[in-house]
Amino acid sequence: MSEEGRNAEELRYRALLALDVFRTDARERLVEGLHDESWRVRRAAAGGFARVPGRAASVERLISVLGERDETGARNAAAEALVSLGSASVGPLVRLLGHVDPDQRKFAADILGQLARPEAEDALVSVLLEDGDLNVRVAAAEALGRMAGRSGARALERTLNDVEPLLRLSALESLAALRQPPPLSDVLPLLNNPLLKRSAYRVLGLIPRLEATELVCRGLGAESRSTREAALVALGQQAALTAPSLRSAMDVAVSQVLQRLPEASGWVASALESEDLELRAGALVVAAVLRSPKLAPLVAEVAQEERLVPEVMRTLACFGPETGRELLASMGRLSFPAREAAGQVLVEMVDASFVPELVQMLDWGELDVKSVAVRALGRTGSRDAVAPLAQLLSDPEMAALAARALVSLATSHRDLVLQVLESALEGGAEPAVLNALVRVGGTAKLPLVRRIASQASVSLRATAVEVVAAVDPVGGLELARSALVDESSSVRAAAVRVIGQLGDASMAELLARALADSALEVQLSALEAVGECGALERAGDLESLVRHPDGAIAFRAVRSLARLGLLRDEVLARAVSHEDHEVVKAALQAGADRGGGEALALELLGHARWDVRAAAARVLADSGGTSSLPTMLAALSLETDTLARRALVDAVERLSGR
């Protein structure tokens, strides 16, 4: 298009987007736009109808555009507009299904399919079974495939024996789309029909029964690639629908056919690489049975499709011990998601002989690859793994992981590990190293930890306070008290946490200061600690914080008050009206734990948030009182959220003893 042409098009496009839809000629301007030569302009026009007042009139006008035989672009744009008008279009389109012109009837069926409104189902069923024009019937079959209704599915099943192959095909495809497979006996005869077999396998895949698997397996041995692929797709579908406990029976059936198919490895490999997700899913099922480590990198690549990750992991787990080495050798070529999956497997499969390659991987740069190498090194049990891991202890990104790996290695090389951890600490390592040292060295290392607590960096000091408390409570509490005046808020927060865990009501005075600390971190720990150590004196402070706009503070205040057993009704009421739904749920739970929370729960059945309503239903179910049943049933009739509904249904069933 020339520059000028493009500018003109852009101007028409902008004008339609900016159109004042209350102008009297707005609708006609849009209709004109539907006839524009540019698809962008036509789309803008189609989108405009939803904003124009008077939907019924728009629908009629659009239907008249559908009748303009030579205006393909305009007709398609009108169809799009009718879809955007939603339920207003349904009645008139159902009437259009009775038009004398089959072309118009077909359009009506197509659009009704896109609208997928249940109100149109019966009309489409009649067209499917009775219309005189094949194309119209096919369109109706396709439309019914998007409705998810029972009567539509039954009508589609009846059509499976129609003489017209095209109609049978669309009926079959629609049943597959609806995930409503017909009886196995109806599918069986279709498996040999060249036109229908692909779709027949599709519906077969929706029947997770061994008989169906056996039929599918026959397809794996077919000469033609398309049949084989259809069977693979079906197998993948069945695997996804089959309960894990029945999977092994399925695998047996697959392995029996594979014995007769020595060339399977080849076509499984190419199916694993295909663009088609369903095909890849099926290929995984077969690969798991083939157990060929050579396929491992290809299998790992399937993890690019996140939905297939569980199946990828399952498949790799079926492969033999050589898989680890195969994956290690291909790491450099794998995509990120594949590396992630391969890494997980590798970590499970390493032994001492992997150390040199894993050490090489440490200097690859990519953090994920390094993490895998570190975790794997920790599982090799090899003395040679200690030194390379020790080098990572001063790397902030790797230290925690490396320290953990060293802790694993300590079961066989304790002294060496202790030595590297200590010297890393001398050099000012990360907190995780300190933790590891105490885990491996135990109380014997306390003097060292204490020295660190008094002089090292902020993060090491904070960790030291908690580490000491974990091994030596009396000394830990003492250390925590002195750390309460540390200049760093993380150290103070750690001290407060220790006081909460080890202290008692006598700490109330100290906690008062912490509650008023300027650092949020310290305040939050203090709120928790008050409840933990039973500092009843602080209840007043907590009560005022229940109002706090920051949900984090209000939430903890409610929980601590509940823990102290001091949550008064009016405070509870305040918490329930908090803006943050987690505060509301905390209050609801606190009310229930204290006894007599049903009234509150009944009230909250009408809360705006689904999770609060669900929590209220659970509280009512736990209370065991049946007097709330009528209110719950009323709530159930109004509930639209699936999870809240499920909680209500469970509660009603429990209470009514069903």
Add this chain to the structure above:
Amino acid sequence: MMPFDTGRPEMNVEEFRLLRDFVYAYCGILVRDDMKYVMQRRLWPRLEALGLTDFGSYYRYLRFDAQRRPELETAIEALTTHETYFFREPRQLKAFSDEVLPVLERRNARTRRLRVWSAGCSSGEEAYTLAMLLKESGRFEGWDVEVHGSDISRRVLAVARQGEYGPSALRATSADQLSRYFVQLGPNRVRVRDDIRALVSFGHHNLQEPEQGSCSSRMDAVFCRNVLIYFDTPARQRVLRLIYEKLTPGGYLMLGHSENLINLSADFELVHLRGDLVYRRPELGGWSP
């Protein structure tokens, strides 16, 4: 049975929904319903690192802990895939070099200024690749050229700024390209050459929060490849709106090879190049929005 995942807490549907909604509200990333397992698996290490025993506690940690902000970023890290490498999707890159760059050279001849944005650049390979192509074209010597890379993840940005890479980042890089644009640091490690690095800048930017953007100038071309896949329709439309506004009229948008704007936006026009399809913000004659 999940063979490698035994003994770890399961995420129940309610926890899944709370976490999913929370993540979505923060950055528009949509974790589809069928990805509960993926989410669970990716967040397990976080639970482990924080010493938490269930996903409900993790959710409350993200909401209410003093460390919530950094942890939320870590969670997003864990949930997004940072798959990328140098010279990814060569067909599109060739079309960019052979057909788009000459147009941009002509258009900007007066200002002698060129801005290219790699939106959702991950660890920087894409931004550096673009800088390499600009250099290689030989068209912009002496111009004011900048490639800007942005991402929501600070961890990948740190890697990007460092500019050092290992084998997997180079899996589509030829020996020739390797010797021209990289310095070898060790057997398995290279660094992008300084003259290329000098063309590239990086910044943090959540594409769902437009006003936060890390680049202020209008862009001549935007690469936003393999990023929209994370979002649902409204979130995609927000990003596209943002890109549209950042582009100069006549500027180009390049998406990943499996992505398109069908049913998302008609703001852009589709341009059929000889080598590939790209999108363009239309020119507008004297009409300002």
